[in-house]
Amino acid sequence: MCRRGKEGKAVAKMNAGGLVYSTEHGRMCPVCRQALAQCECGKAAAPAGDGIARVSRETKGRGGKAVTVVKGLPLVGEALAKLGKQLRTRCGSGGTVKDGVLEIQGDHVEIVLAELIKLGYKTKKAGG
Template sequence: MQHARDSRPVYSTESGRLCPDCGQSLAQCRCKQLAKARPAGDGIVRVSRETKGRKGKGVTLVRGLDLDDAALTALAKQLKAACGSGGTVKDGVIEVQGDHVDTLMARLTAAGHKVKRVGG
């Protein structure tokens, strides 16, 4: 049974479709922009290796870079080329395929970042 406090309009004859989260028209909705905004880091770049959810394949993760999406993608391209590996950028985190923690830490330190190794 649905309660009155749980229901929200999804369409208005005046403005068309409404955002299910904030109730504003889709043209005025700012929910997606707020969701994309990454929290400001503490200035420390954290490098770790992870296999969880990847069927045993290891990837090296770089978190905490306070860069916009274009700069993050460009840095990821340089780091992947330095390691000779593939990878991607997801939600502000650079993922490089394989175990390249030491290489990435050296590159990021040389670029002037404060770097910490996280996990084993």
């Protein structure tokens, strides 16, 4: 299906979408052709939502272990990671930031609520 050009390279493959992976930079964005770490085309300028941080406790899909989840924070990227680090340190546990949602291992809803209010964020306790 793929025809070869003068140099023997696959012409159809080169025109199909460009560079996807580079051994130097890793995965590449097909739109702006930058490394995914430097890609700006997929990131939102401001987070979607009403700006109210909703703090809840979840156990689904985690083997029964509780995780404190914070959604709706009006932060993105490094600022969200920095706040996550501060909250994890305050709780004395681990956690992560996934798709704009902050997860802290353990049931720390009250501590996180108090800390976010102290930092000046509008917060609500979500769930039961």
